[in-house]
Amino acid sequence: MGGGPAARLACKSCLDSASSIPTWKLVAPSIWIDILLQADGAVGADPACGFTTLVACCIHKDWVCGASCGDSALAYWCDGKDAAVLTRHQEKNPPIGSGGANIVPFSAHLKAPWIVAAMTDGVWKYVGWDRLHEVFQSDQRETAIEKLLTIARSLRTKRLPDDFTIVVIHGE
Numbered sequence: 001m002g003g004g005p006a007a008r009l010a011c012k013s014c015l016d017s018a019s020s021i022p023t024w025k026l027v028a029p030s031i032w033i034d035i036l037l038q039a040d041g042a043v044g045a046d047p048a049c050g051f052t053t054l055v056a057c058c059i060h061k062d063w064v065c066g067a068s069c070g071d072s073a074l075a076y077w078c079d080g081k082d083a084a085v086l087t088r089h090q091e092k093n094p095p096i097g098s099g100g101a102n103i104v105p106f107s108a109h110l111k112a113p114w115i116v117a118a119m120t121d122g123v124w125k126y127v128g129w130d131r132l133h134e135v136f137q138s139d140q141r142e143t144a145i146e147k148l149l150t151i152a153r154s155l156r157t158k159r160l161p162d163d164f165t166i167v168v169i170h171g172e
Contacts, residue, residue, distance in 0.1 A: 002050025006043045006097050013039040014056045026058035029105030032067035036096070036103045040069070043097035051095040055087060055118050057106075059169060064116055065107040070095050071121040075129075077136050078111040085129070114171045115141075122162030126152040141170060 017035045018026060025031055036054060043049045053070025064076060068087040075085045086106035094100045110116070115136050124132065127148050135147050145166060154161055 002048060003052055005046070006049035006052035007054075009043050009046055009049055010039040010052050010054045010096050011056075013042040014054070018056070018058065023058070023060055027060050027063050027065045027107075029065055029067065029107050032056060032058075032065065032105055033103045036067045036069060036101065040096050040099065040101040040103075044099040049097055051097040053092075053120070054096045054101075057116075057118070059110070059116060059171070062110045062112070062171075063107065064110055065105075067103050067105045069101045069103050072119060073121070073124050074106065074116065074118045075124075075132070076108060076110060076117070077115045077133065079113065081137070082111070083133050084108065110171060112172055116169045116171075117166055119166040120163045122160060122164040123148060123152065123166050126161055126164075136168075144168065 014035055017038050021031060036056060039054060043052065053072040055068040055072045055074045057064055057066025057074060068074060068090045071092045073085055073087045075083065077083045086108055090104040091102050094102055131151055135144050148166065152160055152164055
């Protein structure tokens with residue numbers, strides 16, 4: 001319980017913290033550890049909040065840099081073929097809101113054209129990395145999220161078996 005309020009507060013805390021930092025500093029992985037630790041403290045101090053996962057990043061020119069905690073993921077696809085899950089080294093526990101969240105930084109150089117996708121576990125677990133790669137490598141970017149939703153839905157009930165949130169950013 002309290003996951004929704006925790007996620008909203010964690011995102012707000014990250015946005016507030018990152019907004020006060022010059023962009024050139026946001027391309028250093030260590031700054032994202034501090035930003036997520038602040039979110040961990042804010043969520044942990046609010047009695048209406050439970051625990052949450054969190055991934056946050058900055059994309060500046062040809063660089064992506066950020067940090068994560070939990071089982072959400074951030075992946076990128078570059079130059080029409082290369083792919084990587086930047087959050088692959090994170091651990092699910094302790095989560096944001098615990099007061100001791102295990103924050104793992106990440107960074108990567110992006111080669112145009114690129115796609116960066118931040119997603120909850122309800123996306124990558126039920127779509128699968130191979131299918132994500134297939135969808136993002138197709139020429140029909142405009143329908144990518146609809147395709148992923150269709151893949152993730154239960155064949156029997158047509159409902160999503162878990163949370164499904166994805167943010168997709170394209171760079172040319």
